[in-house]
Amino acid sequence: MDKVIVIAGPTGSGKTTIADYLYQKYGVIKVITHTTRPKRKNEQSGIDYYFETDETFDDNHYLEQVQYSYYRYGSSYEGLRRAWSKNSIASIVLDTAGAITYLKELGAQVEILFLRVNEEKTLKDRLLKRGDSLEAIQKRIDSPEYRRDMQLPEELQGRATVINNDDWEHTKQKIDQFYQRVKEATKKIPNEG
Numbered sequence: 001m002d003k004v005i006v007i008a009g010p011t012g013s014g015k016t017t018i019a020d021y022l023y024q025k026y027g028v029i030k031v032i033t034h035t036t037r038p039k040r041k042n043e044q045s046g047i048d049y050y051f052e053t054d055e056t057f058d059d060n061h062y063l064e065q066v067q068y069s070y071y072r073y074g075s076s077y078e079g080l081r082r083a084w085s086k087n088s089i090a091s092i093v094l095d096t097a098g099a100i101t102y103l104k105e106l107g108a109q110v111e112i113l114f115l116r117v118n119e120e121k122t123l124k125d126r127l128l129k130r131g132d133s134l135e136a137i138q139k140r141i142d143s144p145e146y147r148r149d150m151q152l153p154e155e156l157q158g159r160a161t162v163i164n165n166d167d168w169e170h171t172k173q174k175i176d177q178f179y180q181r182v183k184e185a186t187k188k189i190p191n192e193g
């Protein structure tokens, strides 16, 4: 059974870092999503996101789409199918609303990782280090979605693997264990239970 690892958690918790690790170590293909958010320095269209305008955003067919911190984000079935054509395990970085939709739509094919850090201050420090502008960080922190995604939503409780990404060595071990479980699960046929 094909699987998609949905990675959720607050800004700066390490979602992108973990998606990159899963690709580099295990060849897990990242599903690239669409956004109207401005490109950060070091980001590339077609690699980090498909960067869209408000007009071009609507040209795509979305499995789900959200508004997050004043911008639009959406993921397509085509993107997921493209990833699965290369590897039976894909990953996608989503907000918690997207993670809930994925779970509803794709059921047993979804494995969820929820990241958190012990201290909220760590998040801001990481965003500064990542090179985000103070203005962009403040805008993000002031958004209702940012606050919401600090917590694992009820709909995902019992279904998500929660990892504290404070110490990278510890995180890598947890991700390796998680990946092995997902890999085993791909050997099951759908609806086998």
Ligand SMILES: Nc1nc2c(ncn2[C@@H]2O[C@H](COP(=O)(O)OP(=O)(O)O)[C@@H](O)[C@H]2O)c(=O)[nH]1
Binding pocket: 007, 008, 009, 010, 011, 012, 015, 016, 033, 034, 035, 037, 064, 065, 066, 068, 073, 074, 075, 093, 094, 095, 096, 097, 098, 099, 149
């Ligand atoms: N639902 C949904 N969320 C997305 C999609 N693409 C990205 N996101 C989420 O949107 C939020 C903002 O992403 P981004 O602006 O890249 O900020 P980051 O969290 O600092 O990396 C994050 O929680 C992402 O996981 C998508 O296609 N659908």
Ligand SMILES: Nc1ncnc2c1ncn2[C@@H]1O[C@H](COP(=O)(O)OP(=O)(O)O)[C@@H](O)[C@H]1O
Binding pocket: 009, 010, 011, 012, 013, 014, 015, 016, 017, 018, 126, 127, 129, 130, 165, 166, 167, 168, 171
């Ligand atoms: N365990 C960690 N310890 C220290 N820095 C980290 C850790 N995990 C990620 N980072 C760094 O924090 C910043 C934010 O991580 P990123 O993966 O972009 O988060 P997200 O995609 O959740 O917004 C990046 O500069 C990344 O290199």
